[in-house]
Amino acid sequence: MSFELGIYHFGELTPDPATGALPAPGTRLRELVEQAKAADEAGLDIFAVGEHHRTDFVVSSPAVVLAAMAENTSRIKLSSAVTVLSSDDPVRVFQQFATLDLLSGGRAEIIAGRGSYIESFPVFGYDLNDYAELFAEKLDLLLKLREENPVSWQGRLRPTLVNGDITPRPDRELPVWVAVGGTPASVVRAGRLGLPLSLAIIGGGYRQFAPFVDLYRKAGAEAGHAPEKLKVSINSPGFVAPSHREAIEVSHPYFQAGWMANHHQRGQGVPMPKMAYEAQATAGGAFFLGSAQEVIDKIMAQHRLFRHDRMMIQLGFGNLPQKEALKSIELLGSEVAPVVRKEIAALGGTEVTA
Numbered sequence: 001m002s003f004e005l006g007i008y009h010f011g012e013l014t015p016d017p018a019t020g021a022l023p024a025p026g027t028r029l030r031e032l033v034e035q036a037k038a039a040d041e042a043g044l045d046i047f048a049v050g051e052h053h054r055t056d057f058v059v060s061s062p063a064v065v066l067a068a069m070a071e072n073t074s075r076i077k078l079s080s081a082v083t084v085l086s087s088d089d090p091v092r093v094f095q096q097f098a099t100l101d102l103l104s105g106g107r108a109e110i111i112a113g114r115g116s117y118i119e120s121f122p123v124f125g126y127d128l129n130d131y132a133e134l135f136a137e138k139l140d141l142l143l144k145l146r147e148e149n150p151v152s153w154q155g156r157l158r159p160t161l162v163n164g165d166i167t168p169r170p171d172r173e174l175p176v177w178v179a180v181g182g183t184p185a186s187v188v189r190a191g192r193l194g195l196p197l198s199l200a201i202i203g204g205g206y207r208q209f210a211p212f213v214d215l216y217r218k219a220g221a222e223a224g225h226a227p228e229k230l231k232v233s234i235n236s237p238g239f240v241a242p243s244h245r246e247a248i249e250v251s252h253p254y255f256q257a258g259w260m261a262n263h264h265q266r267g268q269g270v271p272m273p274k275m276a277y278e279a280q281a282t283a284g285g286a287f288f289l290g291s292a293q294e295v296i297d298k299i300m301a302q303h304r305l306f307r308h309d310r311m312m313i314q315l316g317f318g319n320l321p322q323k324e325a326l327k328s329i330e331l332l333g334s335e336v337a338p339v340v341r342k343e344i345a346a347l348g349g350t351e352v353t354a
Contacts, residue, residue: 006047010059014056033069044329047078054119082112090139090141098169109174176196213306237314238295248274
């Protein structure tokens with residue numbers, strides 16, 4: 001497996017910082033499909049969309065959006081980021097992504113998480129007191145669904161299955177990653193299950209997350225899983241432009257608008273002034289923000305620390321104009337990805353793909 005570079009997006013509906021205009025949901029969805037097509041043509045490896053159930057995000061059904069992307073792309077992997085498995089039904093999740101996998105010719109993935117946003121729990125009638133147990137139980141069922149059919153299963157919070165005939169069946173084992181934000185118990189669970197780890201680093205210094213990656217690999221090794229099975233993805237915000245200054249000046253107003261709208265909805269009104277934003281672009285910061293060479297340098301620095309297999313960038317948080325997003329995608333594909341793949345392959349960890 002070569003080192004993979006991709007994009008994830010939440011489909012924010014944030015008022016424009018200059019005009020105050022709110023994007024139309026249909027326009028935003030079509031822009032995401034266009035971005036996935038551009039990423040595919042640029043040679044990136046994966047495009048993922050998040051799941052939210054509130055009016056400032058447009059993607060509540062990742063599988064539907066990814067299916068539209070599948071019909072407009074040919075090789076790029078298509079994933080959720082994340083599927084909030086705790087408030088969904090594993091049978092429907094499996095069926096939707098198995099369908100996507102068949103339609104796309106084997107390009108679907110699931111990144112499953114407990115959900116840092118909790119609006120879906122009351123919407124679907126779940127008790128937040130069961131937050132941790134819901135995810136553990138439903139992940140267990142999801143993994144069983146991909147292993148066998150018919151399926152018999154029993155839990156406490158989801159109705160029992162007795163010889164359930166779950167279709168359609170994909171032509172391969174559907175990839176399931178576990179998303180974590182730095183909770184040790186979640187990291188250990190992914191390692192013990194031998195599932196690939198999708199680690200979100202959305203602020204602060206990235207080096208503080210190294211112990212979590214070590215903990216994951218230690219738990220996986222103790223459970224008897226081969227090292228090559230314990231794959232790691234690092235996921236962080238970013239934006240690439242021809243120069244550092246252009247990257248900051250173009251993206252900051254939109255990031256700030258999205259950041260404020262997002263955190264206000266969550267009961268936090270913490271701004272992200274330009275100085276703080278640019279601090280995240282420094283060598284030790286979490287954001288992949290700057291010129292192509294700056295992004296290359298940070299990916300390589302992180303790879304020396306994490307030895308990860310995949311890097312995913314949350315591109316243009318807060319309704320970045322589509323023309324700017326497409327230019328950034330092109331830079332990632334033409335200037336960042338080839339260099340990173342070659343340099344990491346030279347370290348002996350992966351092989352270069354065309």
